Amino acid sequence: MAGALDVPEDRELSGYTGWTREHWLTQADYLLDSLKPYASPHSARFELPGRPSVSGFDSDALEGFARTFLLAAWRIAADRGRGPVAEDLIARYSSGLAAGADAAHPESWPRIPQGRPGQPMVEAASIALGLHYTREWLWDKLDTRAQGLVADWLGEFVGNPTWPNNWMLFQTVSEEFLASIGARYEESEIFRGLDATEEWYVGDGWYTDGAGRNFDYYIGWAMHLYPLLWTQMAEGGARNDRALSAREVYRDRLRQFLERYFDFFGSDGAPIHQGRSLTYRFATAAPIWIGEMFDCSPYGAGLSRRAASGVLKHFAEHGAPDSRGLLTMGWHDPFPPMVQNYSGPASPYWASKGFIGLMLPADHRVWTTPESPLPVEAGNxxxxxxxxxxxxxxxxxxxxxxxxxxxxxxxxxxxxxxxxxxxxxxxxxxxxxxxxxxxxxxxxxxxxxxxxxxxxxxxxxxxxxxxxxxxxxxxxxxxxxxxxxxxxxxxxxxxxxxxxxxxxxxxxxxxxxxxxxxxxxxxxxxxxxxxxxxxxxxxxxxxxxxxxxxxxxxxxxxxxxxxxxxxxxxxxxxxxxxxxxxxxxxxxxxxxxxxxxxxxxxxxxxxxxxxxxxxxxxxxxxx
CATH class of the missing domain: 2.70.98.70 (Beta-galactosidase; Chain A, domain 5)
Known part of the structure; x- marks a missing residue:
């Protein structure tokens, strides 16, 4: 297959995986390029092949935009918005934003439902994060009409309930972005999700995802990721003081979480196969990168890259992406019986969270430190x-x-x-x-x-x-x-x-x-x-x-x-x-x-x- 597997390995720097930042960039580019045949004319919708979710075809097409936009955002940030790859992605997703948020456009997105939770709320969070982290290269260069349309679409989140789990954090980051651009928001709704996580915290860096004992990978790719990213979004704004104090709490919890998290990966890079939404695959790398971004990993940067590169390489060598360059609904190959009914053809692209490390510059220690062994490679x-x-x-x-x-x-x-x-x-x-x-x-x-x-x-x-x-x-x-x-x-x-x-x-x-x-x-x-x-x-x-x-x-x-x-x-x-x-x-x-x-x-x-x-x-x- 194409992609990162075609890039020469570097065994001097990466003695365990052979993979470097160039492999990550190449794999991101391969995934994004492979989506082009499935894009609508203005790139507002990505209509991928596969079984539809319970939310329906239109929602799945929005999901295709939002989740791949998250990957595009990390890739744009990796190049600081410059060069042919970043410029092409900026043009493609700027067009999609303007068309998708326009209710009168043939490619318009489904609206965020009023008075009840709905799937567009999940996708709103990915769009908000993508816009925040590419703001100077994408949002700030959208014309006033497009900005207004996007703000109105995201603004439909305001005043609405979510499911009482990680969905509450989607509202937190969506409305924090609205606040940052001077749009309508409710401060109590930003804090509602953050306050809920305090009730779900059980110790040693672990949360339950909502009431009960829902322990799985959502703890890493949701419960740790969104609160820490929120502290960056809120920095310098009206909630700056709370963001800075909360950041230290969240950093300490992530540090505790990561003390045991590296134990979850086999020497072949495979994560333990447990919990729901496993079709997100290498999103399991997200908390590892966040630990480096916020300087709170308990171990050296070489272990972080070895674990993250190991999981991405594992899936690349086992059919994900497939021969078309697409992420399918399954683990290695397509396998519908392991996929929840809320997942559609584009749902696997929440794997984009696993690429967040691309925002770390090429000279960051995580890219320059030699790989070190996983716990399972160091001993029993x-x-x-x-x-x-x-x-x-x-x-x-x-x-x-x-x-x-x-x-x-x-x-x-x-x-x-x-x-x-x-x-x-x-x-x-x-x-x-x-x-x-x-x-x-x-x-x-x-x-x-x-x-x-x-x-x-x-x-x-x-x-x-x-x-x-x-x-x-x-x-x-x-x-x-x-x-x-x-x-x-x-x-x-x-x-x-x-x-x-x-x-x-x-x-x-x-x-x-x-x-x-x-x-x-x-x-x-x-x-x-x-x-x-x-x-x-x-x-x-x-x-x-x-x-x-x-x-x-x-x-x-x-x-x-x-x-x-x-x-x-x-x-x-x-x-x-x-x-x-x-x-x-x-x-x-x-x-x-x-x-x-x-x-x-x-x-x-x-x-x-x-x-x-x-x-x-x-x-x-x-x-």
Whole structure:
């Protein structure tokens, strides 16, 4: 494919990735150039191929403009508005702004809804940020009529509610931009989102995205990004004093967040596959760049570039962008079952946030310091994020990182009646950099991968809906939950009276020892699954002969194993087709036992790792 992969690598400066600032610039240019065939005549709309979102075709076309404008803004700033690339982008997006904001123009954008939240609010924030950071080269050179039209369109945000989560910060930055150009705004609405984040802060640099325990990558690419950028937008204005004092708070929180964030990346650059909106891919690099922009990274600049370049290079080498230069709805290749219904064909271009580091000049330390190794490249580690209920385990030999999830459930209410929906991106006990959950509805309904479930005599399978976190310390993590049955596929989960599953996990050098205390009726089946592995070919699968246990290994040598230590009586492997973002074929080893009634403990050993390159028989480490 074209793009940054065509640029010569620099192993002297970038000993781990070979990538430099030139690679980032080239990849940005490739992405932006590849969008041209999908632009409307005045570039106000980008109509990309793919499944439409629930917001509809017009909203998706606006999204195409706004999210790619964010990438264009960083690219314009990289060249300080000069040169053929920046000048072409300024012309293209200036034309789009003037046409899109004009309600009478054939390419006009949908308006921001009044009295209720709506998707244009999300895109307004990207447009506001893009305008702020290119102000001297783009906004200031728009004619008065175009400026008025854009201000009026953004101004429809004023006085309207948002969803009570990261959307509140979209209003903060949109109205701060309005204030900076002398347009109508409400100061209370700027502060409303910032004040809400204080209620969501849980410590150690982590927020929940709204009420409940919504822990995922939004914490980095939204909850840290928007407040810190707001402090730059507000500097020198009426809110200068608050911005300067808040900046120190936000910088300290980001510093704490980044202390553990580099643990989330495997040696191949892959982020841990957890949470929603994963189609934003290398937006996961955004908080790393923000740490450098605001001089609050706890580590050296060489680690920042190594992590950020690693994630961008990982996706470039695995089909994102595709052969057309487009970011598709998926992880590597297109994969609709992992994409939420609010996402449309242009939604993946929120990956533009991952390019914000281009605003740092070529002589900035992040571009000139030699790369340093990721934590997983430096040695084996076991760490924890206590407020979130997570433990992380990395192994140097294979470069794999695992996340043990005993705190993020996306549940908003944590007292009975739970009436919660389970979510495949939050419910599993564990995630990793080399695996993904089976997210196709039929596969998810079976609740196999990294879950402990009860199977009733009538065949119904329980869900892990609301987690009660327990201990979280380096190498140890625990939680409990009341299993429940869905009232209908995708519906509410009602708890099963008299049941409970409590789990304790100890992890060392990537080997997880899991103990489950299960309270359930006699005659029900207890089942625990390991990690799903996936690839373009059917994984090799098998069972142990000496005691209950099973394994599956994909064509890339990623091995998933589960072995009974006590309590379990049988093992097997669940096979799926078209269920996993990492390949058409997936397989998950599991253990089962018939429960005797009352409370009983089940002990297992679970592993996921990459076989050495020289092994080609798929049986390394299998007895």
């Amino acid at each position: 580690f076991q760490t924890s994020i206590v407020p979130v209920g997570w433990a992380l385990s990395g192994t140097k030999d294979d470069g794999v990182v695992r996340l043990l999830n005993h705190g993020s459930d996306k549940a908003r209410h944590h007292t009975p009646p739970f009436d919660q929906h389970t979510d495949v991106f939050y419910a599993p006990l564990a995630f990793s950099t080399v695996t993904a959950p089976d997210t196709a509805p039929e596969a998810w309904a079976k609740r196999v991968g990294n879950q402990v479930t009860l199977i009733a005599p009538d065949g119904r399978i329980s869900s892990r809906a609301v987690i009660e976190p327990g201990l979280a310390a380096d190498g140890h993590v625990s939680s409990s939950y009341v299993p429940g049955f869905e009232t209908e596929p995708g519906g509410a989960v009602l708890p099963i009276e008299g049941t409970e599953i409590s789990t304790r996990v100890f992890v060392k050098d990537g080997i997880e020892t899991r103990e489950h205390s299960v309270t359930a009726p006699a005659g029900w089946t207890v089942r625990e699954g390991g990690y799903p592995v996936a690839g373009p070919e059917q994984p090799v699968r098998g069972e142990k002969e000496t005691r209950p246990g099973a394994f599956a290994v994909n064509d890339l040598g990623v091995m998933s194993q589960i072995e009974a230590l006590s309590g379990w009586t049988a093992a097997g492997v669940d096979d799926e087709l078209g269920a996993n973002a990492l390949g058409a074929f997936s397989a998950t080893p599991y253990l089962t036992a018939e429960h005797p009634g009352g409370t009983k403990s089940y002990l297992s050993e679970v592993r996921v790792y990459r076989l050495p390159d020289e092994d080609d028989d798929g049986n390394e480490g299998v007895e």
